[in-house]
Amino acid sequence: MVRDHFYSLFLKPLFFSLDPENAHQLSVSLLKAANQFPGFLNKIEQVTTYKSERLKVKVAGIEFSNPLGMAAGFDKTGELYPFLAKLGFGHVEIGTITGEKQPGNPQPRVFRYPKDQALINRMGFNNPGSKEALCIISTQKKFIPRGINAGKTKIVPAENAVEDYVKTFQSLSGVSDYGVINVSSPNTPGLRNLQEKDALVALVNGIRKGLGGKFLIPTFVKLAPDLEENAFLELLDIVLDLGISGLVLTNTTLDKSSLTGYSRIEEGGLSGRPVREKSTGFIRLAYKKLQGRLPIIGVGGIDSGESALEKIKAGANLIQIYTGYIYQGPFLPYNILKFLDNFMLKEGVGNISQLTGSE
Numbered sequence: 197m198v199r200d201h202f203y204s205l206f207l208k209p210l211f212f213s214l215d216p217e218n219a220h221q222l223s224v225s226l227l228k229a230a231n232q233f234p235g236f237l238n239k240i241e242q243v244t245t246y247k248s249e250r251l252k253v254k255v256a257g258i259e260f261s262n263p264l265g266m267a268a269g270f271d272k273t274g275e276l277y278p279f280l281a282k283l284g285f286g287h288v289e290i291g292t293i294t295g296e297k298q299p300g301n302p303q304p305r306v307f308r309y310p311k312d313q314a315l316i317n318r319m320g321f322n323n324p325g326s327k328e329a330l331c332i333i334s335t336q337k338k339f340i341p342r343g344i345n346a347g348k349t350k351i352v353p354a355e356n357a358v359e360d361y362v363k364t365f366q367s368l369s370g371v372s373d374y375g376v377i378n379v380s381s382p383n384t385p386g387l388r389n390l391q392e393k394d395a396l397v398a399l400v401n402g403i404r405k406g407l408g409g410k411f412l413i414p415t416f417v418k419l420a421p422d423l424e425e426n427a428f429l430e431l432l433d434i435v436l437d438l439g440i441s442g443l444v445l446t447n448t449t450l451d452k453s454s455l456t457g458y459s460r461i462e463e464g465g466l467s468g469r470p471v472r473e474k475s476t477g478f479i480r481l482a483y484k485k486l487q488g489r490l491p492i493i494g495v496g497g498i499d500s501g502e503s504a505l506e507k508i509k510a511g512a513n514l515i516q517i518y519t520g521y522i523y524q525g526p527f528l529p530y531n532i533l534k535f536l537d538n539f540m541l542k543e544g545v546g547n548i549s550q551l552t553g554s555e
C-alpha cells in the first residue's frame with residue numbers, strides 16, 4: 197500500500213540512519229510537533245485507526261476497542277500515551293516504572309539486527325520514577341485503557357523489592373486501568389530470580405498486603421520466555437491461587453543462538469522475530485493449562501496480521517507489539533486489525549474473543 201511505502205521509503209531510512217534511541221527521540225519530537233496542529237494529528241489518527249465492532253473485547257473487566265496494545269518499554273515515562281492513543285492502539289502499557297527515578301544503563305543500549313527484524317536492548321529501566329510519572333500522567337486526558345508496568349529500582353536490594361513495587365502501584369493505580377508486576381526484564385540484576393516459585397508467591401502476596409489486602413486495579417504478571425518448561429508449568433500451578441488477573445507472555449529472551457552472521461552480538465534482551473515462536477509456545481502452554489481461567493496478553497515478535505492471529509489462536513486475549521512497530525512502521529496496527537477483522541468476516545466469527553485458543 198502507498199502509505200506503507202511512505203514509511204519504508206522515507207521515514208524508515210531516516211530513522212534507521214540514527215542510533216535507535218535517537219531515532220525514538222526524533223519520532224517523539226515529530227509527534228509533539230504534530231500535536232501543535234490538532235487538525236494534522238486528527239488526520240494521522242484517521243489513517244492509522246481501524247475500527248470494527250468485532251474487535252471490541254472485554255478482558256479483566258476492562259473494555260478495549262480492539263485487542264492490540266503498545267508493549268511496555270516504548271513509553272517509559274507515560275508522556276507518549278496521548279499520541280499512541282491516536283495511532284490505532286487499543287491500549288498502552290506505560291513503563292517500566294520503578295519506585296525511584298533512575299537513569300538506566302549507559303548508552304548505546306539498543307541495537308538493531310535488521311536481517312532478523314530484531315532488537316537487542318539493555319536499557320535497564322531508565323524512567324522518571326513513580327512520583328514523577330504520576331505528575332506526567334495525571335495531567336492527561338484518558339482515551340483508551342492504560343496499563344502500568346512496575347519493576348524494581350536497581351539500587352533497592354531484593355529483600356526490599358515488595359516496598360518498591362507497592363510504591364509504584366500506590367502512586368499510579370488511580371490513573372491506570374491495569375497493572376503489571378514485571379519480574380522478567382533481563383537488564384536489572386537479580387530481577388528474574390523473582391520468577392522462582394516461592395519468590396513470586398512472596399512478592400505477589402507482599403505487594404497485595406502492602407496495598408491494604410487487595411490489588412487496587414486488575415494486576416498481571418509478566419514472565420520471560422527463558423523459563424524452563426517445567427518451571428513454567430509449576431508456576432502455572434500456582435498462579436490461580438495468587439489472586440492476579442492474568443499473565444503477560446512474554447518479555448525479551450537472552451537466547452541469541454538464532455542470530456547468525458553478525459560481527460557482534462550485544463548483551464541484553466532480544467526481541468522481534470526471533471522471539472515469536474518461543475513466546476507463542478509459552479502462550480499455548482499457558483492456555484492449555486489454564487483454559488481461559490486467567491487472561492493472557494500475548495507479546496513477542498508480532499509484526500503482521502498472521503503473527504497476531506497466531507498469538508490469539510494460541511490463547512492470547514490481548515496482544516502487544518514493540519519491535520514490529522519499529523520495523524513495519526505506524527500503519528502496522530491498522531494492518532493487523534484489518535487482517536483480523538477480514539479473517540473473522542471470512543470465517544463467520546462474530547467477535548475476536550471467539551478466536552482465543554481456537555487453534
Ligand SMILES: Cc1cc2nc3c(=O)[nH]c(=O)nc-3n(C[C@H](O)[C@H](O)[C@H](O)COP(=O)(O)O)c2cc1C
Pocket residue numbers: 267268269270272291292306315317319321345378381418446447448466467468469471495496497498516517518519520
Ligand atoms: C527497547 C526495548 C525496551 C523495552 N523495555 C521494557 C520495559 O521497560 N519493561 C517491559 O516489561 N518490557 C520491555 N520491553 C519488552 C517488550 O515489552 C516486549 O515484551 C518484547 O520486546 C517482545 O515484544 P516484541 O517482539 O514485539 O518487541 C522492551 C523491549 C524493547 C525492544
